[in-house]
Amino acid sequence: MTQFRVPDPYAALPDLPALEVTSESFGEGATLSAAQLGGKMGVEGGQDKSPQVSWSAGPEGTKTYVVTVFDPDAPTASGFWHWSVANIPADVTSLPEGACTGDDTSGLPGGAVVVRNDAGFKGFVGAAPPAGHGPHRYILAVHAVGDEIELGDDASCAFVGFNLFGQGLARGTVTGIYEQ
Numbered sequence: 763m764t765q766f767r768v769p770d771p772y773a774a775l776p777d778l779p780a781l782e783v784t785s786e787s788f789g790e791g792a793t794l795s796a797a798q799l800g801g802k803m804g805v806e807g808g809q810d811k812s813p814q815v816s817w818s819a820g821p822e823g824t825k826t827y828v829v830t831v832f833d834p835d836a837p838t839a840s841g842f843w844h845w846s847v848a849n850i851p852a853d854v855t856s857l858p859e860g861a862c863t864g865d866d867t868s869g870l871p872g873g874a875v876v877v878r879n880d881a882g883f884k885g886f887v888g889a890a891p892p893a894g895h896g897p898h899r900y901i902l903a904v905h906a907v908g909d910e911i912e913l914g915d916d917a918s919c920a921f922v923g924f925n926l927f928g929q930g931l932a933r934g935t936v937t938g939i940y941e942q
Contacts, residue, residue: 766897766899772933796809800888808889810888812862819855833901844879848907
């Protein structure tokens with residue numbers, strides 16, 4: 763198994779009941795395809811398509827879901843947020859590949875809110891680790907939430923994550939890998 767520079771960032775959060783999360787775009791520990799690579803970040807052939815994701819229904823009291831993609835191995839003290847979609851209606855339990863392609867969010871369900879990623883725009887930015895930095899994990903997480911998250915126009919992925927600390931009811935992840 764590959765050794766990563768930082769621990770699992772979700773291990774430091776409170777334990778929550780598990781959601782079953784799967785992706786047709788990549789399996790647990792599999793290498794990401796060109797669809798999920800960062801064309802906007804200079805990766806040749808990268809398409810910046812958000813991955814397909816499906817999840818089991820949340821526990822009683824679930825009002826919305828939040829879907830995120832996070833790289834804890836980025837060469838920063840805070841990792842790198844690739845995508846965060848909040849306030850996905852509770853009757854939705856999957857998103858198609860490309861629900862967000864770059865800053866085109868037209869494939870998302872009504873009511874869903876995309877916040878600014880660490881590349882500076884509201885949408886999905888694909889994987890683009892520095893060449894030679896080694897493998898990076900791209901953690902696709904789904905969170906069941908007890909209420910909508912109040913989000914201003916300039917909200918960040920980190921702000922969404924902070925709100926999940928107190929409002930999350932369940933969580934599940936699937937992790938893809940990529941290196942240049």
